[in-house]
Amino acid sequence: MIAVSAAGLYRRYGRRWALVDVGFEVPEGELVMITGRNGSGKSTLLRVLATAIRADRGTVRILGVDVRRERERARRGLALLGHRTHLYEPLTALENLAVAARFLGGDPGRKGLLARLEEVGLADRGDDAVQTFSAGMRQRLALARVLQQNARVVLLDEPYGHLDPSGFALVDRLLRRLRGQGATVLMATHLLLRGRALCERGLVLEAGRLVFAGATADMPEPAGADGAGFAEGA
């Protein structure tokens, strides 16, 4: 089954086109990396797929559901980790997860939520307000919230962002776990070596256009890429 299908996607901000005629298909259970230079349209593409923003033209289907026609139904199968964490700053880590759990119809009990925080290495900070967290800790909590959704399609925008080396290893583990669970993952990242090691397929964007879609082994490096510019962490 095709988990994510995009065809003829266009999206612009003012006069600038962020996506131009982007189309691809991702079979269920695949891990796909999306790469490209800053401003190439990676985040916009993920946000369009996640139904956070609408495409000006084109169609997106998530698990066979047309997002334009059945937005809410499509969202039930999706989870997005974006540049913004979607967290309530004054609430504690546990309270943030409890809010999400209530909307998801899951168990908002402390024990279950603490176990979720344990997965991302934040169990000892569960009762602290998010506004006291560092950027890396916020990223970990945002990852916990994404995992909480048990989505079949997971969209991750720079999941390694702000994380320390143990955080890098955490994301690697989570990606492998998602793959084991049969989830489809699309991940925007600049970490080429890591992405190639973890993902079967890759998409490369340049100025909003999809210039490559295929096996990560065959993937060209984005223009301007070099070893120093794409540090891989520990």
Add this chain to the structure above:
Amino acid sequence: MGIFTFGAATLLLFSFAIGPDSVALRQHAGGFLWLALLLASTLSLAESFEREMEEQALEGLLLLPASARALYYGKAIANWIQLALLGSALVPIMVVLYDAGTLRVGKLVGVILLGTAGLSAPGTLYASMTAQARARQTLLPLLLFPLVVPVLLAAVKATSLLILGDPMDQLRPWSMLLGAFAVIHWALGGLLFGRVVED
């Protein structure tokens, strides 16, 4: 506490503007109560989506997916409770400053509930529209005030009838008008909120 202080200060300043004429003070008490409430409401309404916008928490809820309509009614009810409490808290200040008491306290509370319902529903909708604007404290009143003029007029009239007496039994039709505006605003707010907050 901040908006209560602002509302009380507004009532105090209006009483200075009228001067020591106790008849004029009583006559204008209802109008000034609602003006103070309206001005204070723009402060609380403008802040009502601040937390949701900091890290795009509102978008996060919508993507969960949470129903936009449920989120709207949750926010609007919270704003309604806040404004109704503020209105009720300003009544004793009005009584003291304007010598404008009424024995029909239950009916006055009813008018405050209906009037604040008519303010909070469109106020919540416009607050969501202006939440990301840099000049939201200015933009919100510009959008909200023209829309709530009928609510304001009906609320002032109903409150004045309670304070000054109602020999023609006009309170009922004005209250019904307030109720009708509240129903329209709440229904429209629920329908439109999704379109306002979604891209």
